[in-house]
Amino acid sequence: GLLQYVMRLGGEVQVKMRWYEKLHNWDKALGLYQEKLEKESFDQDACLGQMRCLEALGEWAGLHKVVESKCQLLSEDNRQKACRLAAAASFGLHNWESMEKYVNVLPQDSQDGAFYRAILAIHKEQYKVAHDYIYKTREILDTELTAMAGESYQRAYGAMVQVQILSELEEVMQYKLVPERRHTLKAMWWQRLQAGQRLVEDWQKIIQVHSLVLEPHEDVHTWLKYAALCRKSGSMRLSHKTLVKLLGYDPEENPHLALPHTCPQVTFAYTKHLWAV
Numbered sequence: 001g002l003l004q005y006v007m008r009l010g011g012e013v014q015v016k017m018r019w020y021e022k023l024h025n026w027d028k029a030l031g032l033y034q035e036k037l038e039k040e041s042f043d044q045d046a047c048l049g050q051m052r053c054l055e056a057l058g059e060w061a062g063l064h065k066v067v068e069s070k071c072q073l074l075s076e077d078n079r080q081k082a083c084r085l086a087a088a089a090s091f092g093l094h095n096w097e098s099m100e101k102y103v104n105v106l107p108q109d110s111q112d113g114a115f116y117r118a119i120l121a122i123h124k125e126q127y128k129v130a131h132d133y134i135y136k137t138r139e140i141l142d143t144e145l146t147a148m149a150g151e152s153y154q155r156a157y158g159a160m161v162q163v164q165i166l167s168e169l170e171e172v173m174q175y176k177l178v179p180e181r182r183h184t185l186k187a188m189w190w191q192r193l194q195a196g197q198r199l200v201e202d203w204q205k206i207i208q209v210h211s212l213v214l215e216p217h218e219d220v221h222t223w224l225k226y227a228a229l230c231r232k233s234g235s236m237r238l239s240h241k242t243l244v245k246l247l248g249y250d251p252e253e254n255p256h257l258a259l260p261h262t263c264p265q266v267t268f269a270y271t272k273h274l275w276a277v
Contacts, residue, residue: 017049026056042079051085054200058238060092084112096123111140118169122212129174134166161202168209175213190222200233216245224269231276243270
């Protein structure tokens, strides 16, 4: 409402790109950041804004490419922020070598540094190290959560999601080590997702953690729900990418191929996506 009011004022007030980020309108924000970078290619705020939007849209390859090309041009403080985003992109791509390179730039005693080191440790099956980093991340997060919880639930929600992610990282280790618990853990992860807010960015982070042990075809129900959430929130590009993962190919690039019949719920979801587009 506030943004619409400001826009009605016309030239009297300049609409800030960050407002679109706060509204989770990532496509719009990304377009504006890219326009600004075409005019001022070394604008560091616009560069970081572009990276944040690419992260939220799950454009891991694009984000990784932007960080690789722009990282050295940024100030020390902004370079650390970019490395955090690059670590997220590498995690999304499961490019562990690249992830390790960027994580090493992040301080070990920072929340992001400890969190991504925990993920790397789980990938390497160094479970004791992973537990230590999860504990460290939780300690850092505890202060933030305590402060925000005193203000409002909504302000504390992001930190609460991060707490959930840390718990699920521990459960990922259980999934790897205790096969008989796998069915229970999958059911529990689904129930938690259902109980949370329908925010694409939060679901994306949580599903990424699950991807340490689950391929999309092993958790079709969750990925379909995520694709539907993307579609309903207007993130059509992310909806398309998600469904392409499940289909195993991109129908837009292979229009001569009929949609598969082997997984009808995925095909049906893709037709709903086409209708929404």
